[in-house]
Amino acid sequence: MASDFPALELQNVQKTFGAFTAVHHLSLNIAAGQIYGLLGPNGAGKTTTLRMIAGLLIPDQGNIRILGESVVSHPQQAKRPLAYLPDEPLLYGKLRPMEHLEFVAGLWGMKASEAYREAEELLKWLDLWQHRSAFTESYSRGMKQKLALAAALIHKPQVMVLDEPLTGLDAAAARQVKDLLSQFVKDGNTVVLTTHILEVAERMAERIAIINKGQIIAEGSLQELRTQSGDTEGSLEDVFLDLVGEA
Numbered sequence: 256m257a258s259d260f261p262a263l264e265l266q267n268v269q270k271t272f273g274a275f276t277a278v279h280h281l282s283l284n285i286a287a288g289q290i291y292g293l294l295g296p297n298g299a300g301k302t303t304t305l306r307m308i309a310g311l312l313i314p315d316q317g318n319i320r321i322l323g324e325s326v327v328s329h330p331q332q333a334k335r336p337l338a339y340l341p342d343e344p345l346l347y348g349k350l351r352p353m354e355h356l357e358f359v360a361g362l363w364g365m366k367a368s369e370a371y372r373e374a375e376e377l378l379k380w381l382d383l384w385q386h387r388s389a390f391t392e393s394y395s396r397g398m399k400q401k402l403a404l405a406a407a408l409i410h411k412p413q414v415m416v417l418d419e420p421l422t423g424l425d426a427a428a429a430r431q432v433k434d435l436l437s438q439f440v441k442d443g444n445t446v447v448l449t450t451h452i453l454e455v456a457e458r459m460a461e462r463i464a465i466i467n468k469g470q471i472i473a474e475g476s477l478q479e480l481r482t483q484s485g486d487t488e489g490s491l492e493d494v495f496l497d498l499v500g501e502a
């Protein structure tokens with residue numbers, strides 16, 4: 256659904272853990288209807304930033320808005336259109352996939368009949384339908400990742416925030432997830448993802464922010480990042496290493 260507000264707005268966000276500042280005065284404005292990549296070396300502050308967007312960590316300073324609604328002052332309303340997929344998804348091992356999806360749908364207050372219909376469609380799309388009678392504890396890492404993605408999508412969010420969504424997936428599963436995310440943004444929704452697979456970011460993300468030591472050191476389309484790095488022909492990997500190296 257189109258909105259007059261940016262999908263996501265971070266204003267001057269800061270997060271410290273004791274004496275250590277993990278995220279420094281970070282500002283971002285992400286328009287709806289695109290895949291946006293958040294890149295950075297290990298420990299740069301990406302997961303901390305995503306956890307603040309998801310309302311799991313409270314920023315020490317600054318504000319975060321999802322489709323115009325503040326996560327800091329109105330967390331419940333703000334998080335309604337959001338789906339967050341952590342890098343280590345939490346599943347209930349003694350549930351079967353339909354039970355897991357119906358449980359998550361129940362948390363969002365969805366009607367049982369609607370939840371069942373959505374769950375069936377998602378499991379079929381992600382090739383998990385034939386595994387529907389198994390407990391999720393018997394699933395492989397990739398199957399768990401896909402089920403967690405289905406659970407994130409069940410309440411029909413408009414903004415998805417995904418931490419390393421393709422890690423551990425085989426080629427076929429990675430393709431399914433990429434296709435699903437592409438379709439999600441074609442429908443006018445927004446994806447913000449972190450990845451260490453720079454080819455994925457290069458191919459999928461319309462815009463990218465590079466974070467280093469809790470600060471944004473570059474932001475824009477690949478072409479704009481090339482200009483910022485002074486390497487006008489480089490791949491995203493070249494540009495990333497140049498910019499992080501300089502910083």
Ligand SMILES: Nc1ncnc2c1ncn2[C@@H]1O[C@H](COP(=O)(O)OP(=O)(O)OP(=O)(O)O)[C@@H](O)[C@H]1O
Pocket residue numbers: 272275277295296297298299300301302303304
């Ligand atoms: N709960 C915490 N307590 C103390 N320090 C933390 C906590 N969470 C994160 N940090 C620190 O904050 C910094 C940023 O961590 P974060 O997980 O956000 O990085 P990241 O960019 O996601 O890294 P990676 O690519 O390795 O996943 C790291 O130095 C990390 O050790």
